[in-house]
Amino acid sequence: MLELLSDLKKGKRGAIAKAISIIENDEKEARKLVKKIFKQSGHSTIIGITGPAGAGKSSLINKTSIALKKLKLKPAVLAIDPTSHVTGGAILGDRVRMTESTDSGTYIRSIASRGATGAVSHSIRNSIRVLEYAGFNPIIIESVGAGQTEVEIANIADITVVVFNPNTGDSIQTIKAGLTEIGDIYLVNKSDLDGASQLYQAVLEFIGMTERNPVVLQTSTTKNKGIDEFAKKLKDLMADKKKSKKEHDVARLEIELKDIILNNVRHKLDSVLESDKNYSKYLKKLQLRQIDPFEAADKISSSILK
Secondary structure (H helix, E strand, O other): OHHHHHHEEEEEHHHHHHHHHHHHHHHHHHHHHHHHHHOOOOOOOEEEEEEEEOOHHHHHHHHHHHHHHHOEEEEEEEEEEHHHHHOOOOOOHHHHHHHHHHHHHOOEEEEOOOOOOOHHHHHHHHHHHHHHHOOEOOOOEEEEEEOOHHHHHHHHHOEEEEEEEHHHHOOOOOOOOHHHHHEEEEEOOOOOOHHHHHHHHHHHHHHHHOOOEEEEOEEEEEOEEEHHHHHHHHHHHHOOOOOOOOHHHHHHHHHHHHHHHHHHHHHHHHHHHHHHHHHHHHHHHHHHHOOOOHHHHHHHHHHHOO
């Protein structure tokens, strides 16, 4: 562990990969690792980038990482793979599309979402801590905008970026309400395509004019358009968010603590139910349709909690 921590501090890639694998796959060792690095975490800005599949996020992050490096920042990327809970594997596509920024020194890692609420938060929060310990700032989280995940990303991120693109049939009618509330920056990517300027205007009117007054930009990775402006805007926002980061962290740590407690209680409850006579009794009655699910749950709960 000491050697791993020493190599992590030096930002060695092998050590970072090993530490994140521990976080993902070995709960016991992960706890030991987090215990060692926790006090030195919490100083990096977390940028969450979300939006529908096919919005061009990977290519955008690739180019933006290079632009951020030119601005003397040291970005790292965690890409959430929503499919890998089936195979346990991680996205290859992201790595392929981001080779340019990897070559320039950006650290990129795919993380499995495990398909469970809260699991995203658990592995991401602690992977962020590993990257902070290794000296990266900002840390970019890429996720496919898929309901629960994007809400969790907004909880974890200091800056949330929502990416749209005219190709996916995005229009103001199809943009989900949740997405209109979480972004600090809205990007219309692939802005060289037909329909991009109409979508940009619509986003500007529908979201950009709200009280929150988020930034709305157009980008194109193929034409290299708007990337430098986006990177500068991120750097400005990082400086701006630094002022409120402390109170944001207070709220975030409370959410994390509750998540862990609920998880502990859930595990404990599972083992209690397995050996509880009342549980099997009322489960049987429910399966025979002698009582309804609510009544069964009430009976079991009151027998456990008495």
